[in-house]
Amino acid sequence: MVFLRWLKALAPPTSHGHLSAAQPEFTLTAVLIGLAIGCLICFTNLSLGLQSGWISMMSIQSALIGFLISRMLPTPLSPQEIIIVQTTAVATGTMPLAAGFVGILPALGLLSEERDGTPPIHLGWWAALGWSCSIAFFGVFLSPPLRKHVIIEEQLPFPSGTATAQLISVLHKLPPPETGVRHRHGYREVSSEEPGDQRESVNAEVPREGQALVNDQDGREREIVQHDGWHDLIWSFGAAAGLTLFAYFFPTVFTIPIFGIYLAKEWLWYFTPSLSYVGQGIIMGFPTTVSMNLGMLVGWAVLSPLSKLSGWAPGPVGDMSNGARGWILWISLGIMCADSLVSLIPVVLDSAKDYIVPLRRHYSEIGNEAPKRENHETETEDRLVPRSWVLIGLLASIVIGTWLVWLVFGHEGIKPWATVLGFMLGGLLSVIGVRALGETDLNPVSGLGKISQLLFAWIQPGNIVANIIAGGVAEAGAQQAGDLMQDLKTGHLVHASPRAQFYGQLIGSSVSIVVTTTAFTLYKRAYQIPGPSFPAPTAYVWLGLARLLRDGQLPANSAKFMIAFSAIFGALSGLKSYASRRQLRYSKWIPSGVAFAIGFLNTPSFSIARLIGGVIEYVYRTRYAKKDGGDIRLVVIASGFVLGEGVISIVSLVLKILGVGVASCWGCGHGLCGGCPAP
Structure with a gap:
């Protein structure tokens, strides 16, 4: 009851023009549903992140x-309540990446006192x-x-946020949200035209997490979710579980x-028919999964045997220190750095232009009466987050976090x-990340994290621990600000209170601190991390770059390949950015450097299953979606696949802790089965 009264006290007024007292926003029901969904996504993202380095905002x-659950309630949730559900769930579910549980903390556990001068x-x-609390807010x-x-003044599109707003409008029989934006770099309004295919593509009309959700068959879309949604979600969830x-x-x-x-045991060529991976491939889209599998083929069918047979990586193929997997890691790191940094150049130039041009105009108008700036804000002050809260919160988060x-x-x-500098750098990088996300639907946190590592290699040279931690602090702010900005874009289009969303973000982040920390601790107790079941590949990227910046030593002959592939994908990234900004049709088929590197x-096994989902x-999109009224049904099924395995990962974790092992190791002659001893 105390919590309920507190929520009612926090709830913003609902008498604003777009809302009425009959349309509640920040309610206990919405928050609890959002937390429940977010905790499930949190466990799913932690498991998937430790397995493959990939997570989803969902x-x-x-x-x-949230909409499907609300249909079971006596009083269904309003569109604004669904916004709170979604905002709270995203803030809760993305903490594994924001707090570095899938990369930074496993990287610190890989430290070697002999090599790095500090124990793990x-x-x-x-x-x-404590670490989570330091960077969560x-x-x-x-x-x-x-x-x-970026939302009110520049009116950046934020394709994923716009698609979510469109979906909510369809489900609640509302008029399509006003998605008019400045026509920056040829961006077109979200329409019923065939959308882009991947989150990495610049200016894709609708993101991979939701294709053209608003079209001439809105009634069919709504019917699919209301009548068939639970059926599709339950059977896909049950199948994956x-x-x-x-x-x-x-x-x-x-x-x-x-x-x-032989190839499975010695060269790690085996297949994992995980429906969760298939669901991820559906969400990621066909071009992205193709890029990932091209990287997999080059890395594991060409470079891995080449490094092993040439004696450059003499250890076992799967060894990350002196095996082929550790050798190709460096080529992957070079590709990711080149692709991320080159793709950031247009965003940085745009940011500089947007700030410099008004500054020049301001000085040119000195002595003349300056024209009055138009205020595009659509909300009243009582529904916005006060500036004093922001200033106090930023100062407190920096001081307490440090x-x-x-x-x-x-x-x-x-x-x-150095930690304070990390927070300040995180604030600067957040501007770049948010702008990139707003225009391209891609938050390049991997590239931003590497920028922070480069700077801290100069600020605190030779200190690997400081390099990783400070880089994580900077990356956390950029990643979290970008993800939450998507939610604010959705709320802006559906006329939800920014203050109510702010409360949802704070509550979601606060709860996720405990949930993510507890889940990670349980995973460490039950499994070796990094280990066979949870290799945590991004941990090696963080540690590898920190070591490279400290001593500059690379495995034998890897530097040549690293430079060559970096140059190739730097050029491809520039070409992709150029083609995408001009809406050229072939842009989506230019390989994504980040996806290609993840294949390394x-x-x-991770890439093949995702390719099946991409196919x-x-x-479905090219042959059946238009006949079936859109592809919401496929999104629901993919969600069930991902969440089903996420729930069972919790069950498996409990069974592992209780000592319940495998029933049979029959067929595991290659020794790669989790829980089975090597032959």
């Missing part, structure tokens, strides 16, 4: 599931909780001032040798002044 999925750092529950307080600039649980007791199901036992980082890692880990990081998405 914004459209959160809105869909394994944080206990309290220490991990900085990005939240960055969101309100950035909203004013059942297969995953069966694979826990019979691990060979998820390690099928596709080219024989103190907590020092408390967790000590003065030798990273000096407080993960074993072939399903392509065939």
